[in-house]
Amino acid sequence: MTTDPAADLAADARARDAADPLRDYPALFHRVDASDVVSYLDGNSLGRPTIAATEAISAAVAQWSGRLIRGWDEEWFDLPITIGDRLGRVVLGAAPGQTAIGDSTTVLLYKLARGALAMRPDRTEIVLDTDNFPTDRYVLEGIAAELGLDLRWITVDPASGVEAGAARESITERTALVVLSHVAYRSGFLADAEEITRAAHDAGALVLWDLCHSVGSVPIELDRWQADFAVGCTYKYLCGGPGSPAFGYVRAAHLDGFTQPIWGWMGRRDPFEMEAGYIPADGIRRMISGTPSVLGMIAMRSTLDLIDRAGIAVVRDKSARLTDYVIELARLLLPEARIASPLDPARRGGHVTLDHPRFREVLPRLWDRGVIPDFRAPQGLRLGPSPLSTTYAEVLTGIEVIADQL
Numbered sequence: 042m043t044t045d046p047a048a049d050l051a052a053d054a055r056a057r058d059a060a061d062p063l064r065d066y067p068a069l070f071h072r073v074d075a076s077d078v079v080s081y082l083d084g085n086s087l088g089r090p091t092i093a094a095t096e097a098i099s100a101a102v103a104q105w106s107g108r109l110i111r112g113w114d115e116e117w118f119d120l121p122i123t124i125g126d127r128l129g130r131v132v133l134g135a136a137p138g139q140t141a142i143g144d145s146t147t148v149l150l151y152k153l154a155r156g157a158l159a160m161r162p163d164r165t166e167i168v169l170d171t172d173n174f175p176t177d178r179y180v181l182e183g184i185a186a187e188l189g190l191d192l193r194w195i196t197v198d199p200a201s202g203v204e205a206g207a208a209r210e211s212i213t214e215r216t217a218l219v220v221l222s223h224v225a226y227r228s229g230f231l232a233d234a235e236e237i238t239r240a241a242h243d244a245g246a247l248v249l250w251d252l253c254h255s256v257g258s259v260p261i262e263l264d265r266w267q268a269d270f271a272v273g274c275t276y277k278y279l280c281g282g283p284g285s286p287a288f289g290y291v292r293a294a295h296l297d298g299f300t301q302p303i304w305g306w307m308g309r310r311d312p313f314e315m316e317a318g319y320i321p322a323d324g325i326r327r328m329i330s331g332t333p334s335v336l337g338m339i340a341m342r343s344t345l346d347l348i349d350r351a352g353i354a355v356v357r358d359k360s361a362r363l364t365d366y367v368i369e370l371a372r373l374l375l376p377e378a379r380i381a382s383p384l385d386p387a388r389r390g391g392h393v394t395l396d397h398p399r400f401r402e403v404l405p406r407l408w409d410r411g412v413i414p415d416f417r418a419p420q421g422l423r424l425g426p427s428p429l430s431t432t433y434a435e436v437l438t439g440i441e442v443i444a445d446q447l
């Protein structure tokens with residue numbers, strides 16, 4: 042301890058970094074101009090690129106230029122499934138043959154929800170919550186209008202999320218499908234996915250989990266939870282790059298009869314036979330509609346290598362410590378801001394939201410100072426440190442600048 046509180050805080054952050062089992066990982070990510078961005082706190086919107094990803098993308102371009110159309114037979118045709126299997130093993134708790142990469146989260150959500158609803162033709166309701174990510178709400182509103190179904194909304198406090206008890210009360214014998222986020226995009230609330238899945242099954246309903254904000258930071262056990270379907274994006278903690286394709290999971294037991302609504306040639310059995318009529322490919326390949334984005338899938342592989350090496354439990358532990366640290370610093374340096382996320386780390390994913398009526402006006406000044414959090418209307422500053430790439434010192438710098446600007 043010194044008589045200088047700022048120096049004490051800096052020393053404490055350095056000590057946390059020195060003791061961090063993942064201390065060597067931040068150096069594996071690009072930092073093109075360290076003075077331009079002094080604190081990146083938006084890893085849950087767009088992860089930083091790994092250095093290995095740049096090399097892997099260059100190698101993929103070389104393969105494209107050398108192998109040309111032959112690349113499809115040699116590797117690319119199978120990539121959505123081979124990377125899907127790897128994703129399943131490293132971060133989803135999913136055995137092979139249930140995960141495919143392709144499309145955006147929005148499109149895959151539509152395809153999975155339509156396929157799921159076709160499995161419960163006698164039921165009339167979809168259960169969802171009022172603070173799910175907009176795309177989930179809009180897609181389900183569209184499907185409900187298209188199929189003449191009802192939506193049953195679970196009303197949630199935006200600083201919290203869907204409790205298992207509230208979900209159980211909302212699911213009835215009319216419910217065909219429950220669609221919820223594992224980690225809420227605004228508050229970071231971590232849902233009890235296993236218990237909610239059980240509640241849905243007890244009522245004969247199916248569940249589709251949106252894993253966008255948990256994949257790569259929170260352990261996921263899709264097979265153990267007996268989840269029916271899941272979807273998630275790969276550009277956040279998986280650092281797949283802007284617009285990298287999403288993943289979709291269909292439980293093996295459902296695959297045989299599963300029909301998704303966009304019948305493209307790439308998801309057909311024997312696509313290069315070009316035959317009349319659509320017959321879905323065997324297994325999870327049937328989730329594919331059109332030509333997959335090969336270059337878009339490359340970067341996430343490098344992040345999966347890092348998570349595989351570190352172990353998702355260690356990644357989660359760092360993530361929980363980082364968000365605890367955010368809360369500790371916010372209480373100390375930003376006492377006028379409200380913490381709009383669960384305080385218990387066991388009930389929180391990888392980010393924390395702070396509320397203050399002046400955050401909207403402060404945001405451009407933070408960007409000018411090289412501090413990049415997210416802003417979520419009406420007044421939330423969302424801080425998403427990425428466990429593999431963010432240091433404690435970076436978090437401290439960010440919150441000091443926020444305090445200074447506020």
Ligand SMILES: Cc1ncc(COP(=O)(O)O)c(C=O)c1O
Nearest residue numbers: 145146147174176226251253274
């Ligand atoms: C929970 C959630 N679902 C879906 C999406 C987005 O889907 P898409 O990749 O289609 O834009 C996001 C983030 O953009 C999200 O946070």
Ligand SMILES: Nc1c(O)cccc1C(=O)C[C@H](N)C(=O)O
Nearest residue numbers: 085086087174226227253284417
């Ligand atoms: N997908 C995004 C985009 O294309 C532009 C800006 C932000 C995003 C995001 O990922 C937003 C994010 N899913 C959220 O939770 O707010």
